[in-house]
Amino acid sequence: MTDADLNLANEIKKDIRELERFLLSAEKVWTGKLIKKTSKYIFRSSAYGMFHEADYFMNTEIKNKVLDVLRDELTELRNRLKEI
Numbered sequence: 001m002t003d004a005d006l007n008l009a010n011e012i013k014k015d016i017r018e019l020e021r022f023l024l025s026a027e028k029v030w031t032g033k034l035i036k037k038t039s040k041y042i043f044r045s046s047a048y049g050m051f052h053e054a055d056y057f058m059n060t061e062i063k064n065k066v067l068d069v070l071r072d073e074l075t076e077l078r079n080r081l082k083e084i
Helices: 003-026 060-083
Strands: 032-037 040-045 054-058
Touching (some): 003 054
Antiparallel strands (some): 032 040
């Protein structure tokens, strides 16, 4: 393993740890916010009871995946509406 590979692995591990910590908090609450600040997008879980707000700063790739999920939900809602 080269130094470059080790640095890349450490960056990936850091990203995994950050996302796991966010998901641990975000999965325990009902609501959240998607916030755009300057050129960064932030996914924020809402505080609830003993759980504090948690933030996850998304890069463009992850933000686009979140938007894809929301678009899929919109399509499903539109299809359900047509079925009524």
